[in-house]
Amino acid sequence: MTGNGAAGGASGEGANAGRANGDGVPGPLVAVVDYGAGNLVSIDQALTTVGARVALVRSADDLAVTAADALVVPGVGAARPAMERLTDAGLVEPISRWIAAGRPYLGVCLGLQLLFEGSDEDRAVTLGVLAGRTAKLDGAPTLPHIGWNQVERRRPHPLFAGIAPAADFYFVHSYAGSLDANDSEAALADTTHGRSFVSAIAVDQLFGVQFHPERSGTDGLRLLANFVGIVRSPDGSSRSAARAADDVRAGVRA
Amino acid sequence: MLRRRVIPCLDVANGRVVKGTRFVDLVDEGDPPELAARYAAEGADELVFLDISAAPEGRGTLLEIVERTARRAFIPLTVGGGVRSVDEMRDVLRAGADKVSLNTAAVADPALIARCAARFGRQAVVVAIDARRTVDGRWEVLVRGGRDSTGLDAVGWAAGAVDLGAGELLVTSIDRDGTQAGFDTDLLRAISGAVDVPVIASGGAAGPADFVAAVVDGGADAVLAASIFHRGIHTIAEVKAAMAAAGLAVRLGSVAA
Numbered sequence: 001m002t003g004n005g006a007a008g009g010a011s012g013e014g015a016n017a018g019r020a021n022g023d024g025v026p027g028p029l030v031a032v033v034d035y036g037a038g039n040l041v042s043i044d045q046a047l048t049t050v051g052a053r054v055a056l057v058r059s060a061d062d063l064a065v066t067a068a069d070a071l072v073v074p075g076v077g078a079a080r081p082a083m084e085r086l087t088d089a090g091l092v093e094p095i096s097r098w099i100a101a102g103r104p105y106l107g108v109c110l111g112l113q114l115l116f117e118g119s120d121e122d123r124a125v126t127l128g129v130l131a132g133r134t135a136k137l138d139g140a141p142t143l144p145h146i147g148w149n150q151v152e153r154r155r156p157h158p159l160f161a162g163i164a165p166a167a168d169f170y171f172v173h174s175y176a177g178s179l180d181a182n183d184s185e186a187a188l189a190d191t192t193h194g195r196s197f198v199s200a201i202a203v204d205q206l207f208g209v210q211f212h213p214e215r216s217g218t219d220g221l222r223l224l225a226n227f228v229g230i231v232r233s234p235d236g237s238s239r240s241a242a243r244a245a246d247d248v249r250a251g252v253r254a
Numbered sequence: 255m256l257r258r259r260v261i262p263c264l265d266v267a268n269g270r271v272v273k274g275t276r277f278v279d280l281v282d283e284g285d286p287p288e289l290a291a292r293y294a295a296e297g298a299d300e301l302v303f304l305d306i307s308a309a310p311e312g313r314g315t316l317l318e319i320v321e322r323t324a325r326r327a328f329i330p331l332t333v334g335g336g337v338r339s340v341d342e343m344r345d346v347l348r349a350g351a352d353k354v355s356l357n358t359a360a361v362a363d364p365a366l367i368a369r370c371a372a373r374f375g376r377q378a379v380v381v382a383i384d385a386r387r388t389v390d391g392r393w394e395v396l397v398r399g400g401r402d403s404t405g406l407d408a409v410g411w412a413a414g415a416v417d418l419g420a421g422e423l424l425v426t427s428i429d430r431d432g433t434q435a436g437f438d439t440d441l442l443r444a445i446s447g448a449v450d451v452p453v454i455a456s457g458g459a460a461g462p463a464d465f466v467a468a469v470v471d472g473g474a475d476a477v478l479a480a481s482i483f484h485r486g487i488h489t490i491a492e493v494k495a496a497m498a499a500a501g502l503a504v505r506l507g508s509v510a511a
Contacts, residue, residue, distance in 0.1 A: 038374065041350030045325040077375025142452045142475055144377040144421045148257040148299055148505045168257060168505045170330055172352065172377045193256055215330045215352065217294065 027051035028231045031068035033095070033111075034058050035085040036075060043074050043108065046214035050225035060090040063098075070104035070231040071095065073111030074214075076172060079134065080124035082110055092127070099129050104205040104231045109173055112201065112208030116177045130201065131180035137173075140194025144174045151199050151211060153189045159202055159226050160189070167219045169199075169211035176210055177201075205230070257505045258469050259299035259476035260493050261454065262483045264289060266335075267306045269315035271484075287322040293483070294327040297490045299505055301327060302355070302424070302478060305335030306399070313342075317349040324350025334382055334424070340369050347374060355380035355424055358397040361404055361411070364418055371419025380454075381420040383408055385441055386428040393441050400428045409444045416449045423453050424478065430458030432481070437464055442472025454478050461488060462496030469502055 030052040034040055044054050055066045063071075073095065075082055086092050099105050099115075107115055114126045119134040126134070137145055148168040153160055176197035179187055191199035191210070199210040207227060213220035264271050264286055271284035290301050303323070305316045313336070320333055333346050334355030343354045354374075360367050360381055371379045384400050385393040385408035393408035412423055425445050427438035437458045446453040455474035459465065459482050468474040482488050494504045 036374075038378070039324065039347050039350050039352055041321055041324040041348075042328070042352070046328060049328075076377055142256075142450055144451065145256065146377065146422060146452050147259050147475065150255065172330070174377065212330075212352075215328060217328050220328060 027053055028069035028228060029053045029055060029066060030070045030072055030228070030231070031055050031057045031063060031066050032072045032074065033086075033091060035082065035089055035091065036077070038074070038076055040074065042212075042214040043072065046221055046224050047072070047228070050221055050228050052224075052228045052231075057091075058089055060094045063091065063094050070106065070227070071098050072106045072108065073114065074108045075110035075114075077110060078122055078124070079110065079113060079119035079126055079175075080122040082114065083124050083126060086114075096127055096129075099127070099206060102205055104227075105207065106227050107208035108214070109210060109212060112210055113173075113175065113177055115201070115206075115208055119175060121175050129206070130177065130186060131183040132178050134175045134177045136175050137194050137197065145171050145193040147171065148216075149191050149193060149211075151189045151191055153200075154187055157188055157202055158230055159200070159207060159223060161226050162222050163219050169209075169213065169216040169220060169223075171199075171211045173210060255503045256475075257299065257503050258474075258497060259454075260297070260465065260490050260497075260504070261300045261302055261476055261478040262293045262298050262490070263302040263304060263456070263478050263480040265304050265306050265480065266316065266319065269319050272306065286319045287326045290323045290331070291326040293490065294329045297494060297505070298329060300330045300332065300476070302332045302334065303351075304355075305333065307336070317345060320346060320349040320351050332380055332424075334380070339366070340373050343370050343374065343378075347378065353378050353380050353422065355382045357382040357384065360415065361395060361397050361406065364414065367415055367418040367420055371421070376419045376421035379420050380422045380424055381412075381415040382424040382426065383412055383415070383445075384426045384428050385438075387438070387441075393444070396428055400431075408441070409448050412445045413448050416451050420451060422451050423449065424456055425453055425474075427457035431456070433458055434460035434482070436460060437468040437472060437474075437477075439467055439472035442468060442474050446473030446475075452476060462493045465493050466497055466500040466502065469497070470500065 030047050034056045047054050057063045113134045115129040116132050116134050117128045118125050150166040151169050152166045186201045186203045187198045188202040189200035190196050201208045213223045266286050330352045332353040333351040337343050338359040346354050384396045388394050395404045395406040395408050395411050430438050435458050437455050442455050452475035454476040455468035456478040459479035465477045468477045497504045
């Protein structure tokens, strides 16, 4: 990773920054939270490919100065060390306020799990945006759940526009969130490994996916393009993001 | 249903793919990101890079090609070869790898597995096991690219590595590697039956039927091969078609989407 923060490095102002989408206007600015040592190259590249501008944020100050249009929280691993790193960076409160204000949020893998109240893995207390807890995938034939699996939608949604109803996405995790009954309308899709679990949620501008769209080929790029499109125009009807996704698919085929 | 994965493996030295590939005439004589993107477009479920650079200066080049690959191929990437510390693993992950495989260093210092799993999560830690059959019908772990014996029992080491924090095992039969004699399904069965993490079969693939056997007889969750793909003997699509015909769940269709 060559990016070095909100305003510097390859992700902020480097080769990818300011790339225009198919309409020649700059894409929305997406703040990607960097709170660990994991792979951020993939999410940076995938978002850039579908027309977003990406800024890495490592502190509350970074987030304040980016004037971002959307927030993406990636991440893999356990909840407790992640919450500790977010706390150390002073990012727990800004992220919570961001979500409470109804601004666009996409949690990927751990970034979805952190939306629940807590994790059974290490008793971590997490953001508590969604009623429910993160629990181990009991009964699974293998753990971690690693590989491509079907994401079966409960209802149509712009986030999955142009994607087949049970398309395969890439998963890498051992725990997954379970929504309490009073928040069950948040569930957008389910996946089965041992037991069924919620693999995508959507509530207004709040989105979360247990899989890794940045590692899920053309369907993953399509989903990110849809997210970028929703950010651009809240009714999800953006032509430019969809066109960017089509460009990507053409490029992959070529 | 979770799909069985088909994984092309690229041996990389000083920034180049060192085994001949069928793409040689098409692109830049084995530029790893170029080949990775090609395999991704052909339906590879994941990619493995094994760094076989002899010199330490190869490492900087490796990180650069990992990043270029991560920016070209939107499928998961595992990188192995010579990673000896938490800091080295961090560097490879930050360059764009999703998982790192540990081999010789993990045998020398098993606690490295636990340290890496604690830092990055067990899902990022692959332990690669190179195993050779012994005269008494078991398997011994070899290290340093199959050059050195360890006396370790491969099945016991597999279980121990998982207890320490390995999230996945890459099991290579040294007896079969490069022979195109088929996977050692007895070895795979012994290990997959002893652990609950995914097992990647490696070493010996000659044709699509071998991939089916690795899963059906060996209990593998994923199957890795190098030369049959590089040399164009079989395509990923052919392998997946055979697996699907055998009733195995594989990811199809998104290639042409």
